[in-house]
Amino acid sequence: MLAAAEAHGFDVLLIDDFSRLGRDLGESWQAIKLLKYWGVRVIGVSDGFDSERRGYKAEVGLRGMMAEMFLDDLAEKTHRGLMGQALAGLSAGGLPYGYRSLDVGDGYRREVSEEQASIVREIYARFADGWSARRIADDLNARNIPSPRGGTWAQSAIYGDMTRGIGILNNPTYIGQQIWNRSRWVKDPLSGRRKRRERPAAEWVIHENESLRIIDQELWNSVKARQKATRARTIKHHRNGRHVHVRGAPKYIFSGLLTCTCGGRYVMVDRYRYGCAKHRDRGPSVCGNSLKVPRRVVETRLLRGIKDELLNNPQYWEEFEREVNRLLVASRPDPGVALSRLRAAETERDNLLKAIRAGIITPGTKAALEAAEDAVQQATQLLTEIEEHTPSQILPRAREIFRQAVEALENVDDIPAAREAIKCLIGEEIRLVPEEGVLVAELEGGLTALQCQLSMVAGAGFEPATFGL
Numbered sequence: 001m002l003a004a005a006e007a008h009g010f011d012v013l014l015i016d017d018f019s020r021l022g023r024d025l026g027e028s029w030q031a032i033k034l035l036k037y038w039g040v041r042v043i044g045v046s047d048g049f050d051s052e053r054r055g056y057k058a059e060v061g062l063r064g065m066m067a068e069m070f071l072d073d074l075a076e077k078t079h080r081g082l083m084g085q086a087l088a089g090l091s092a093g094g095l096p097y098g099y100r101s102l103d104v105g106d107g108y109r110r111e112v113s114e115e116q117a118s119i120v121r122e123i124y125a126r127f128a129d130g131w132s133a134r135r136i137a138d139d140l141n142a143r144n145i146p147s148p149r150g151g152t153w154a155q156s157a158i159y160g161d162m163t164r165g166i167g168i169l170n171n172p173t174y175i176g177q178q179i180w181n182r183s184r185w186v187k188d189p190l191s192g193r194r195k196r197r198e199r200p201a202a203e204w205v206i207h208e209n210e211s212l213r214i215i216d217q218e219l220w221n222s223v224k225a226r227q228k229a230t231r232a233r234t235i236k237h238h239r240n241g242r243h244v245h246v247r248g249a250p251k252y253i254f255s256g257l258l259t260c261t262c263g264g265r266y267v268m269v270d271r272y273r274y275g276c277a278k279h280r281d282r283g284p285s286v287c288g289n290s291l292k293v294p295r296r297v298v299e300t301r302l303l304r305g306i307k308d309e310l311l312n313n314p315q316y317w318e319e320f321e322r323e324v325n326r327l328l329v330a331s332r333p334d335p336g337v338a339l340s341r342l343r344a345a346e347t348e349r350d351n352l353l354k355a356i357r358a359g360i361i362t363p364g365t366k367a368a369l370e371a372a373e374d375a376v377q378q379a380t381q382l383l384t385e386i387e388e389h390t391p392s393q394i395l396p397r398a399r400e401i402f403r404q405a406v407e408a409l410e411n412v413d414d415i416p417a418a419r420e421a422i423k424c425l426i427g428e429e430i431r432l433v434p435e436e437g438v439l440v441a442e443l444e445g446g447l448t449a450l451q452c453q454l455s456m457v458a459g460a461g462f463e464p465a466t467f468g469l
Contacts, residue, residue: 002031005040013040017047018063023071025064026189032060050094066307086180086205093180096173097148098214110178111211117214119145123158124215128222133159134345136285154281164198169227169419175215175220180205228250243246253422258441263285266432274298291433300428302441306422310406335386340381341441348372 004010013035015021021042032051035042040406042051049059084209086092090107098112098120119140126136132156140153148155161168165182182204218446258266264278264287273294278287310316349372356365431442 002034005035005038009390011040015042015044015049017044018049018059019067019070020044022064025061025068028064028067028356029060032056050365086207088208089178089207093203096166096171098174099212104319110173112212113212115313120168120214121219121356124174124219124223127158127169128219128226129215134281134283137281138285139458141283142285152282152286158279160222162231169223173212174215175217176208176210178207178209178212179205181211205459236281252295252299254295254430256433257422259431260287260289260431261431261433262289268295274294291432291434291437291439293432293439298441302443305441305443311403315401317402321399338379338383338386340384342376345372345375345379434452 001013005013007124018028021031025416032042036051036223043049047063048057049063053059056114070451083109087307088107088110090104091101091110095101095110098113098116101108102111118341123136123140126139127133129336136158137153140147145153147157155169158168160170162170164170165172165179169307179200186197187194252268255268256265258274259277260266262276262278264276266274267280269275269277269292273292275292276289278342279289284290290307349369352365352372353371356369434441
């Protein structure tokens, strides 16, 4: 709707009442401001709201706050209703893999789906026998067994997170323990995305129901023991300083920009190399591209190709030169300000001279006149400098500056800034295409289609990169 309004697709927006525009006060305010800016009138048919009426801002605040409070109250009542369902042992939302939902009149009750339950038992047994989550996922995909969401299996869906009880191997429902109110979802006010927050254990609603058990206790304990041992080794590995993982912004220049022909992302699959995430997590039955490439090779050869393109293609230097000229012109001081200062100084000086001619002389007259003369001289000098200021005095080194900036592309300390600059040049995606055991990077963004050979036959070494435009 906002996109259509910005494109001037309509002049008036009719809504049932103001709450239909949004139940978040901040979002409603922003929407109204945008619509007003685009010349769109907003009318509430039921409540009489009119964005063209005087005092509409007060209405936006009051109605928006009421709508937001209504939503909070509705959420609280819904949560209370679900709490009653959970205390009664009924389903309070979400259906884990291995179960189906049965309508029992006053709610829905879970019951075991034997077809899916057999897959759950198989996953637990194989993991306890030493299979990795990745190997299990690959086997399930090779047998075309649908995942919980109907697609292909990923190792993350199987291994999950022990702490948060996420994933097939961590769901306590499989041992007859139904837990509700373990977490809540909050909306990030900056990104608008929902994020999961864990609740304290004291707020959990736990209902024991042996009829829901799929995994016997001994197998469950065996899986937990292996997970804990793996976790202990990982923590020790981190403490020894052999590996550091930092959450947050991408750590490397090309992180998140590399994709495989299968549509998956090329990610760091070990300490040194990029590989296809789908091949790693879902197995060769989903993506057969097993080629990996060292991060250093990717950065060195892609950056070399980008640098060669920037330095050898005149269009980039010309664009840089145009931008330098624009900035230099924009940075030229405003002569109007200097002229105003000159006129003010001259007026002050002339007034003092008139006073002296009229015989009005005080002990401070001489000092004031000298100060006024200095002000006139400084303003005149500034105005002369502004009029003589031209970009051509600085431009001779522009080409040298451009070359130095391009040459230093890979040596930047600010990774986010470097990533944004590169994305402007190459677009949002670099496709890594396997061709007879060779990975070729295809860049089809801002640059002329650039191709870069990254590696040779899998298992062999790496040959010097070749680039073709």
